[in-house]
Amino acid sequence: MIELEAALAANLADAHPDVQRVLIDTLSVMAQACARIGEIASQGMLAQAHGWAGTHNSQGEQQKRLDLLADDCMRDALTACPHVAGWASEELENAQASPHHGQTGPLLVVYDPLDGSSNIEANISIGTIFSILPHRYRGANPGDADFMQPGHQQVAAGYVLYGPATLMVLTCRRGVLVFTLDKRAGMESARWVLTQDQVSIPIATREFAINASNQRFWEKPIQRYIAECVAGENGPRMKDFNMRWVASMVAEVHRIMTRGGVFLYPRDTREPIKPGRLRLMYEAAPMALLVQEAGGRAVNGTSELLDLIPDVLHQKVPVILGSKDEIDRIVNYHADPHENVSWQLFKTRSLFVQPQA
Numbered sequence: 001m002i003e004l005e006a007a008l009a010a011n012l013a014d015a016h017p018d019v020q021r022v023l024i025d026t027l028s029v030m031a032q033a034c035a036r037i038g039e040i041a042s043q044g045m046l047a048q049a050h051g052w053a054g055t056h057n058s059q060g061e062q063q064k065r066l067d068l069l070a071d072d073c074m075r076d077a078l079t080a081c082p083h084v085a086g087w088a089s090e091e092l093e094n095a096q097a098s099p100h101h102g103q104t105g106p107l108l109v110v111y112d113p114l115d116g117s118s119n120i121e122a123n124i125s126i127g128t129i130f131s132i133l134p135h136r137y138r139g140a141n142p143g144d145a146d147f148m149q150p151g152h153q154q155v156a157a158g159y160v161l162y163g164p165a166t167l168m169v170l171t172c173r174r175g176v177l178v179f180t181l182d183k184r185a186g187m188e189s190a191r192w193v194l195t196q197d198q199v200s201i202p203i204a205t206r207e208f209a210i211n212a213s214n215q216r217f218w219e220k221p222i223q224r225y226i227a228e229c230v231a232g233e234n235g236p237r238m239k240d241f242n243m244r245w246v247a248s249m250v251a252e253v254h255r256i257m258t259r260g261g262v263f264l265y266p267r268d269t270r271e272p273i274k275p276g277r278l279r280l281m282y283e284a285a286p287m288a289l290l291v292q293e294a295g296g297r298a299v300n301g302t303s304e305l306l307d308l309i310p311d312v313l314h315q316k317v318p319v320i321l322g323s324k325d326e327i328d329r330i331v332n333y334h335a336d337p338h339e340n341v342s343w344q345l346f347k348t349r350s351l352f353v354q355p356q357a
């Protein structure tokens, strides 16, 4: 069995030894923090991990107890890591400089400590998402502006899925590795072991994931794409599609990593000033790097997610990612100035009929 550090050393064999050391140490520290989050999550009500905390984050969202417990685990781990100059979290309004390593650490970390928190009490899979960026201006504590880097600058990204098994899926820009938390000898001696080397997302798929309750708010290219999938064998795609929606992005992306598929949280007209629901820096960008490293594609409809430069820390973006052939098709629908769909064709499907103006 190959453990995390050995697997990362092999994966990073072509990197400068200093880069190797810094990344392996940092990822190990974060992996330990996530093992701890998984342990708390698995204890559920026994660890007082269910329910609302009675507080709100800076984006006005109510926080769950587990959001805060997970954030504490990550923050404690990053504070102790000499390579990390600062971090930004979904649960913090502003980026925070490391109290001890703010001026010296070569890395910045951005994270969503607990993704899919609406699923906590239902005991459905949840996760943690993280992105590691270079800290370019050393000698000064990092502030929000230092984090505003496009996703293609990430040196590593990953997620941990707290499901029936606890999995960590990582990229250091040399493909995608999957680790499983081996707790068979007890939690005290739990270790991450490599269980899949080089994930590859099939380029074609017949499965999509979208919150269909928002259908009336979608823009035309998305209406067209989904209507064509739902029309199945009798529609223009001439094949049947399957649909899934877990409401935990980590679980949706992991399903795509294992068997292909498309995940869409598109821009919609509910709140025009908020382009989408998911956050660029700690949801969209790290997932985009992972998906791209596995041979898939990740866009906002017209541009690659990895090319977007954030304006603010908690910026929201439309997210469309997964099997490459389908994402190419969706980008083409967005680019087509005459995009239209013969809604008459699909009128019989009640969920997906064209919204009345």
Ligand code: F6P
Binding pocket: 115, 116, 117, 118, 211, 247, 248, 249, 250, 265, 277, 278
């Ligand atoms: O973090 C945001 C998130 O919980 C994602 O994990 C998930 O994909 C999405 O929101 C679920 O959104 P909705 O509540 O609209 O189904």
Ligand code: MN
Binding pocket: 112, 114, 115, 116, 249, 283
């Ligand atoms: Mn999230």
